[in-house]
Amino acid sequence: MRIGIDVGGTHTDAVIMQGDKVLASTKALTTADVISGITNALDVILGDSGISQDKIETVMIGTTQFTNAIIERRELAQVAAVRIGLPSGNGMPPMLDWPQDLKDALDSEYFMLHGGYLYDGWSLADIDEVEITNMINSMLKSGVKNIAIASAFSPINSTPEEQVAAKIRQAIPDAKITLSHSFGRLGLMERENAAILNTTLLPFADKVVSSFLGALKKRNLNCPVYISQNDGTLMSADFVRSYPALTFASGPTNSLRGAYKLTGLKDAIVVDIGGTTSDIGVLQNGFPRESNVIIKVGGVRTNFRMPDILAIGLGGGSIVSADGSSIGPRSVGHRLVTEGLVFGGDTLTTTDILVASGAENIGDKSKVAHISAETIRKAKQTLHAMLNNNIDMMKPGGKSMPVILVGGGAILITDGLDAASDIHRPEHADVANAIGAAIAQIGGEAEQMVSYRTLPREEAIKQVTKDAMQRAIDAGAAAETLRTVDIEETPVPYMDESSTCIRVKVIGELASSPANSSDNTQESTL
C-alpha cells in the first residue's frame, strides 16, 4: 500500500492506494506551518481506513509549493547570479529578460566574470583573480548567501563553475550554491535561469522538506519518502533540498496522470483548478503531452522538459475585482478560510462569488449577500471566458475533445464550457493530484563517455539505455513498462576527436512494490 500526498498552496490532499484502488482519501487545508496540514490529512486517511502505519510501503509527495512561490513572488531568497564568460555576452547580463517584479522579489545582484572555455576546450578568457575577490567582497557586504553560477559550455566542461564555487565557499562557508551544469544541456541562458530559480528557492526548500519529513515522523511513517519531479518520476526527499526547481511541473504531471487513472480517457484535455492557479494540460495516450518549445516558469525561460501546460492565475482563492471584471493572478491561497468573505474575512474571492451565486454553500452565505447580481454575473462570465479561451489554445487543432475537471476548484465551473465536447468530473477528482503522486513512475538515468571510434553510435546508445533500464528496475520499475524518454548527446571535442557524452533517461511504472531503498532511486538531474 502507498500513500500519495499533494501539498498545494491551498489544500493538502492525501490518498491511500492499493494498486489502482483508492482505499481512503481526504482534502485538508494547507496550514501555514505545512506540518499540521499533512498530519491532519494523514489522521483522516489512516483513521478512516483503519490501516496501520506499518502496512504503508512508501509515501509519495507531490508539491506545487515551489512553482507557486515563483509565480506569486513569495518565499524567495536573495540571490546573486554569477556568469562566467566575459568578454562574450558583454551587456547581456543574467536575468536580462526576466519580469521586473520577479527580479525585485529576488532582490538579485549579478556578477559577470572573465573565464570559461570554448567548445573545443580552448580557454575563453583568463580568470581574473581581482575580479573574483571584488565579487566576494561585494557578496560579503550585501550578505547574500544563495548563489547561482553559470559558465559558458559548462555541460561540456564544468570546471569554471566548480572553481568559482570553491572560492566562494572558502569566503562564505554557509553559502548555498547551485551550479548550472546540474541542469544539463546546452543553452546558457535557459540553464542559468533554471539555476537562479532553483537558488532563490533553497532556504524555502529546506523548510518545506523538513516539514514533510517531520509530519511523517510524527505519524510514525518510517517508510521511504519520495517527491515527484517534472516528468512524473520520483526523487528522494533530501535531494529536493538542493534541487527544488526539479518539482516545477510535477503538480500538473500528477494531476494529468491522476485524471487518466480516474477516467481511463487516454486523450483528453485536463483542467486542474486549485486554489491559486488553473493548469490546463493535454493527455495523449494516457501521458502528459510534452512541450517542444521553451517553457516559461513565472515568466522566465528555462530548459526543463515539462508537460505542455498553460497555467493561468485562476483558482478558488483568486482575488476578484469589485466589479467582477478581473480575476487573479493574486490569490489568498490557504488563507482563504480566514480572508475570504464567506469565512468572515474582507477579500472578495472566486469562492465568494460561487457562494453568492447560490451554486455552493460554503462558509457564511450572509457575508456575501451584499454582492450585486451584476458583479456575480460579470465575475462568472470572466471566469468561464478565461477557461474557454485558454482551453481553445491548448486543443490539438479544431478537434473537439473531452475535458476532465479535477482539483478542488473544479466546482467553480457551473455553466459548462463551450470549448469542450463533454465534461467529466470523476469521483475523487478533487484529489487527482495525490492519486497522480501515488502512481508516480520510476525513472532511471545513465550517462557514459564513449568514443564512436571504438563503439559504434547505435551500440553505444543501446548500451547506455540498457544501463538506464537496469537502474530503473533496481529502483522498482516494472521492466515491461519501460520507455525511453530522452537521449542526450553532447560531443566533447577537446577530449578526443570523437568523444561523446551520452545520457539516456527511461521511465516505467512502479512494479507491485518498489524496492525499499532510496539509494538507487534516480538522483541525477534532468
Added chain:
Amino acid sequence: MKIELKHLEDLALGSVFLATGGGGDPYVPRLIAEQAIKQFGPVEVIDPSELSDDAYVVAIGSVGAPTVSLELLPSVEDAANTLAAFEKHVGKTVDAVASFEIGGGNSLIPIVAAAGKGLAVIDGDGMGRALPEAQMMSYAIAGVKPTPALAYDYAGNVSTFSTNSTEVYERHIRSLAMAAGGMITTAEHPMTGRELKDSIIPGTLSFSIKLGQTLRENRGLATDMLAPLQALFKDSIYGECRLVYTGKVIDKATRIVGGYDIGEATIESFDSSDSPLTVSIKNEYLLARKGDKVVTSVPDLIVIVDYETSTPINAERLRYGQRVAVFAVGCPQFYRSDRALKVVSPRCFGFDLDYVALEDL
C-alpha cells in the same frame, strides 16, 4: 517602413522558419535589437529600388556553428563594432547595411548595426533562407567580390581578408570562426547600390515579418497552419508550400565539424504507417529522404516545426522525442538558375543526386 520594437517578435519567428534549421536562434539577437531600438530609435527599411546606384552597402552577420551561439553569447556592441572596424579598414563610410541571410539571427544583426549609426537597412537578403557557405549567397553568385571583408570575434579581435574568390574567403573565415570559438561577426561583400539591386533576393525582411505574424496569429496544429502558409507563400517569391511529414524525432545527432554543425535527424510517423524521414543537416536541413526517395532537397526549404504549435525549431534545439511536422517550401527562382545550382545543388553538399524542384517530386 521602419523596424520598431513591435516588429521584432514576428521578424524573429518568421526568420526561424526561413532559416530551415540553421541561422542560429534569433532569441539573443532579438534582445540585443530591442536594446538597440530602445536606445537609438526605430530603423529605416528601404526597398533596394530606393537605393542610389552609387551607394556603398555592406552585408553584416554572424558566421559559425549555430550550436555555439547557445553558449557563447554575443555582446551588445559586436555588430556596431564590426561595422565601425570595417569602415576604418576600407576608409569609407557605409550608406546602408544589408543582411546576407534572412534565416535566423542574421535577420536581426544588420538592424542592430544600422541602429547604432542611424543607417537604413535594406529590405532583402543574400539567400532568401539560410545556407551554410558564403559562395552560396546571391551576391557572390551574381559576381560581387567577397572582400574587402572583416571579421570580429567575441574578444574584439579583428581580422581582415583580401581575396577575389568567395570559395577561398569561405574557407578562410570558417577556419577563423573555428579558431575564435565557433562564431564570428563579419562585414563582407561590399557593393554598390547597382550591384545590390542586381543580386539581392528582394523583400525578404518585410516578408519575414509577415510570415512571423501568420505563424503567431494561427498558432496551432501544423495541419491547420498549412492553409494560411500556402496563402502567404503562393504570391511570394517562394511559391509552393507543402506539409510533407508529421511524426516524432527518434534520433538526432550533430557534431561541430570544420566550423559547421553536421549530422542527421530521423523522424518516425506518429502511427508508424509511413517509412521514417531522414533529414541531413549541415547547419541547415538540406535533404529530406524516405529510404532512397527524396522528399525535398536544397535549395528548396525544409522546415521542421513543433507539431502542436507550428513554432519552427532550430536544428540545435531539435531533440529526441519531440513531436514535429515538416514543411517544404520552394526556393526563390534565383536559386533554380543554372549559375546558382552550380553552387547550391545537392551535389555541392556531397549528396549523389541532382536537384529536382519540389513541384516535380
